[in-house]
Amino acid sequence: xxxxxxDVDDLSPDELSAVLAxxxxxxxxxxxxxxxxxxxxxxEKPSARTRSSTEMAVVTLGxxxxxxxxxxxxxxxxETAEDVARTLACYHAVVCxxxxxxxxxxxxxxxLDGAGAGGHPGAVPVVxxxxxxxxxCQAVADLLTMRQRFGDLSGxxxxxxxxxxxxxxxxxxxxxxxxxxxxxxxPDGYGPGPxxxxxxxxxxxxxxxxxxxxxxxTGADVVYTDVWTSMGQEDEAAERRRAFRGYTVDEPLVAxxxxxxxxxxxxxxxxxxxxxxxxxxGPHSAVWRQAANRELAVRGVLAWLLGAGAGAGAxxxxxxx
Numbered sequence: 001x002x003x004x005x006x007d008v009d010d011l012s013p014d015e016l017s018a019v020l021a022x023x024x025x026x027x028x029x030x031x032x033x034x035x036x037x038x039x040x041x042x043x044e045k046p047s048a049r050t051r052s053s054t055e056m057a058v059v060t061l062g063x064x065x066x067x068x069x070x071x072x073x074x075x076x077x078x079e080t081a082e083d084v085a086r087t088l089a090c091y092h093a094v095v096c097x098x099x100x101x102x103x104x105x106x107x108x109x110x111x112l113d114g115a116g117a118g119g120h121p122g123a124v125p126v127v128x129x130x131x132x133x134x135x136x137c138q139a140v141a142d143l144l145t146m147r148q149r150f151g152d153l154s155g156x157x158x159x160x161x162x163x164x165x166x167x168x169x170x171x172x173x174x175x176x177x178x179x180x181x182x183x184x185x186x187p188d189g190y191g192p193g194p195x196x197x198x199x200x201x202x203x204x205x206x207x208x209x210x211x212x213x214x215x216x217x218t219g220a221d222v223v224y225t226d227v228w229t230s231m232g233q234e235d236e237a238a239e240r241r242r243a244f245r246g247y248t249v250d251e252p253l254v255a256x257x258x259x260x261x262x263x264x265x266x267x268x269x270x271x272x273x274x275x276x277x278x279x280x281x282g283p284h285s286a287v288w289r290q291a292a293n294r295e296l297a298v299r300g301v302l303a304w305l306l307g308a309g310a311g312a313g314a315x316x317x318x319x320x321x
Contacts, residue, residue, distance in 0.1 A: 002123035004109040005301055006102070007134040008170050009203065013177040015304070016143075022308055023144050023293075023300025027060050030299060033306040034063025037093040041129070042084070044070035044099045045231055049267060050129050050137075053294035054096055060299055061306075063093065075104055082111035089115060089124045094302060100232070102131035125305040127298075132166060138266050139170035141297035143178055145290040146222055149262055154179030159220035159257070161185045161213045161249055162274055163240075164192040167226045167266050172196070176205025183208040185216035187243045213247055218256045223284075224264045225249045225274045241273065250276040254284055262286045 004010060011019065022030075039058040043051065051067065058065040073084045085108035088095045095112075099105055105128050112123040128136055146153055158175045160168050164186050172182050172192075182205060184192060191209055200207055210216050217223055228244045229237045254263060263275075263284045271277040280287060 002113065002125055003305055004126045005136060005305060006105050006109065006126065006128045006131075008136045008139050008173045008177065009199065010136075011177075013203075016140075016174065016177050019140060019297075019300045019304045020144055020147065021300075022303040023140065023296040025300075025303075027299075030060050031303060031308040032062030033303055033308050034058055034061040034093055036062070038064045038066055038091055039302070040068060040088040040092040040095045041065055042068045042070070042073060042075075042088070042095065042097040042099070043129075044075065044097070044104075045130065047098060047130070049291055049294050050098055054129060054137075054298050056295050057298035057302060060295075061302055066092070075099070081107045084108070085111045085126065086115055086120060090121060092124065093306065094125050094127060096127040096129050098129035099131050102128075102133040105131055127301060127305070130166070134170045135167045135266070136170045136174075137294065137297050137301060138167060139174040140301060141290060141293040142171055142224070142264060142266070143174050144293045144297055144300075145264065145286055146178075146262070148289070148293075149286065150221065155181070156221040157181045157183065157219065157258075158222045158224060159183045159185070159216040160224045161216060161247055161253070162225045162244065163190050163228060163230070164196070165226060165230060168192070169196050169199075171224065172200050172205065172207060173203065176200050176203040181206050181208075183210065183216040183220065185210050185213040185247065187211060187247065190243065213249075213253055214256055217249075217253055220257045220261060222262055222264060223249060223254060223257050226266055227268065227270055228274050244274070248272070248274060248276060249279055251278050251282070254279055254282075257284075264290050267291055 055065040075081050081104045109126040158180050175182050228240045265287045
């Protein structure tokens with residue numbers, strides 16, 4: 001059965017560990033699971049890190065990445081999401097998509113699960129490069145970055161300060177699967193919803209929800225933040241800046257975290273809003289390693305989906321950040 005990767009909890013904890021192990025394999029030792037094959041990269045939303053990291057991951061695995069802008073396929077305008085997926089699967093070993101609506105991904109995956117009639121070659125994996133609900137490849141990169149610093153993450157505390165958005169949801173799911181405790185500090189109206197908390201609880205995760213950034217960050221091993229206004233929310237920017245006043249991850253806030261705490265941000269960053277320049281460029285920041293790990297994360301996901309996971313160990317790479 002073809003496996004898809006639409007969010008982190010599509011994997012079991014052991015499978016996630018296997019993905020992290022594959023992500024930690026040196027590029028020179030990566031199994032070329034895409035040798036001689038194409039990878040469709042559909043982007044309804046632009047990106048710097050996602051495009052570069054995914055294209056290079058495909059190349060490292062021996063494949064040929066094909067970047068496809070949303071206007072080229074016109075999902076549900078020129079052609080249904082289902083037919084776009086079926087068409088791309090005729091040429092490519094995997095379909096990766098960065099979409100506006102998560103339902104597009106679920107429809108693509110369902111269409112390929114039912115492929116095979118009418119001479120269609122059959123299913124290939126669908127990978128979520130970002131949707132309005134989830135950002136699972138980012139979460140894999142985040143876990144990889146934390147494990148490079150701390151090794152085993154079980155019992156560590158992750159504090160997220162800001163909008164409990166798609167990035168937070170995938171991150172919190174991944175943290176639960178790694179045995180971490182989570183705290184999230186958001187203004188009223190911007191915190192996690194009950195459905196997301198229920199998903200995390202089903203994985204055995206603990207989430208402390210608060211409106212107080214200091215309470216969330218005190219003693220935390222990892223401090224994480226994201227932009228206050230995501231792509232597509234530009235009309236809300238002024239309102240969000242007012243709502244999130246006091247939620248900047250700055251030096252006084254980081255000072256209450258653990259002495260060896262690391263600061264993460266999935267980028268792009270707005271210095272002076274969700275994070276100060278001093279923290280972003282300071283000694284606690286692992287943001288640029290985190291960005292570099294996006295390529296390794298996608299490589300691990302693709303390698304696992306396309307069969308390199310057999311025999312992969314559960315250990316990720318160790319080593320100081």
